Amino acid sequence: MTVTEGPLEWLALARGTLDRVALKRRDDAWLADAWADPATRVLVVQDGRTLVTLEPEPALVFVAPGQAPDGDRWLLGVDDDGTAYFAVPGEPPAVDGAETAGLRRVGALLADRDSGLLTHAVALEHWHRTNRFCPRCGTETRVTSAGHVRVCPQDGSQHFPRVDPAVIMLVTDADDRILLARGPQWPADRRSILAGFVEPGESLEQAVAREVLEEVGLAVRDVRYLGSQPWPLPQSLMLGFTATADGTLPLRPDPEEILDAGWYTRDELRAAIEAKEIVAPGPLSIAAQLIMRWYGGELPGMPAF
Ligand SMILES: [Zn+2]
Numbered sequence: 001m002t003v004t005e006g007p008l009e010w011l012a013l014a015r016g017t018l019d020r021v022a023l024k025r026r027d028d029a030w031l032a033d034a035w036a037d038p039a040t041r042v043l044v045v046q047d048g049r050t051l052v053t054l055e056p057e058p059a060l061v062f063v064a065p066g067q068a069p070d071g072d073r074w075l076l077g078v079d080d081d082g083t084a085y086f087a088v089p090g091e092p093p094a095v096d097g098a099e100t101a102g103l104r105r106v107g108a109l110l111a112d113r114d115s116g117l118l119t120h121a122v123a124l125e126h127w128h129r130t131n132r133f134c135p136r137c138g139t140e141t142r143v144t145s146a147g148h149v150r151v152c153p154q155d156g157s158q159h160f161p162r163v164d165p166a167v168i169m170l171v172t173d174a175d176d177r178i179l180l181a182r183g184p185q186w187p188a189d190r191r192s193i194l195a196g197f198v199e200p201g202e203s204l205e206q207a208v209a210r211e212v213l214e215e216v217g218l219a220v221r222d223v224r225y226l227g228s229q230p231w232p233l234p235q236s237l238m239l240g241f242t243a244t245a246d247g248t249l250p251l252r253p254d255p256e257e258i259l260d261a262g263w264y265t266r267d268e269l270r271a272a273i274e275a276k277e278i279v280a281p282g283p284l285s286i287a288a289q290l291i292m293r294w295y296g297g298e299l300p301g302m303p304a305f
Helices: 026-036 113-129 204-216 266-274 286-295
Strands: 041-045 049-053 074-077 083-088 099-102 142-144 150-152 164-172 178-182 194-197 220-231 236-245 260-264
Touching: 026 083, 041 049, 041 113, 049 113, 049 220, 049 236, 074 113, 083 113, 113 194, 164 220, 164 286, 194 204, 204 220, 204 236, 220 286, 236 260, 266 286
Parallel strands: 041 083, 164 236
Antiparallel strands: 049 099, 074 083, 142 150, 164 178, 164 194, 178 260, 220 236
């Protein structure tokens, strides 16, 4: 059995369908008209959570502009029928049959449009909540461009939503085994593929090679990009790769980052999951999709969603 060919096909948080209409973000007349239209839908977001219903199908619960909290409005986009969608920070209003939830709970469950809206909205909400002040002079910045830029009134500097790139890599050896590791803070039955943040002045491929060398002491070859998904938990972009390494060499886990690491065949991984030594990953992460692509389908015991 060989590694499945092709890019990653389904990534839970990379399914947005809206036109982001970035050119409308500075069009004050268009924005005012959209906000005055009762058909406009507003997502109220607080601490990464918004209103959802779980039955009959998981879906976001929107309010009309008149029901939304006052304050900043962030334009998320426009759908095919011209409906505009905004996000607004604040406490979600009480709505019969609705509850609050975040991406970890519903990101993989929501339909494509809603998954994309929530991913965009929680990314903006975290950025605004944690980046209120100018990094140059400390003055409180103000929101412009319908929520996608903050400007310092003191020095005029512009500040854009921060996204931290992180690489995640499925490393195989000549026997097509995969390398799985456990972080020091993780539960005893959790294993995943290696990952790490891209450093300043570093390419993605260099980051893959550096992280694998740092974490387990192996040199990698054949670094290949397979796909990406936003991961605003709180502010990353996950970039998925495959790479190969020599599985006959000893693994030298960095004790600060890796508690233990090992190579697994498909049969060994299936047996470890069935013996409950390893818990199957949920479908939200790009790690799960990379492992499934190698495994050739769903893992036993994998939560459907
Ligand atoms: Zn400033």
